[in-house]
């Protein structure tokens with residue numbers, strides 16, 4: 001998941017950037033509204049943390065420009081003020097959520113995760129991870145340009161992991177998302193499916209994408 005931070009206060013930007021990277025996000029930062037908007041237009045970000053008070057172009061203007069260009073990157077607004085008017089204005093302009101400074105990093109992280117999960121409803125058709133490409137509409141998967149044949153469930157599992165790359169997914173979560181199974185179900189089915197998936201997607205290639213997190217579940221991440 002790619003996040004852009006638009007924040008002119010260097011300390012805050014550095015702190016956010018460090019924390020988000022530690023949590024598996026890919027992070028870039030911009031120090032003013034003009035650079036930020038520019039980055040958003042060309043950077044293909046999943047989410048932007050947008051400070052309201054910015055030099056050159058303020059957060060409101062960045063947000064308005066973004067939505068007028070029909071760029072649907074999720075926007076989390078940061079402001080020093082806690083005024084209802086600001087909140088309403090932000091949401092009217094198309095912000096997805098709102099956080100008042102100062103805030104706890106854990107709170108920010110929770111909001112980001114919720115937004116990214118909600119955003120997953122509007123699903124991207126083509127997912128790219130390292131040399132892997134998944135076309136979820138055409139049901140076509142390739143790695144290094146080589147076609148990989150997957151069953152519908154395997155494709156669903158792979159797409160789930162790719163969409164939530166960097167996030168450790170428990171067997172329970174995977175079972176719920178892919179098989180609509182509840183907590184009591186035998187999650188062994190997940191291990192079996194992962195083994196089959198690895199066999200097709202990872203084993204023939206040098207770079208492995210699926211990592212086991214012992215006692216927890218699986219995560220989609222790799223070293224380039």
Ligand code: CA
Pocket residue numbers: 007008009051052053054
């Ligand atoms: Ca600021």
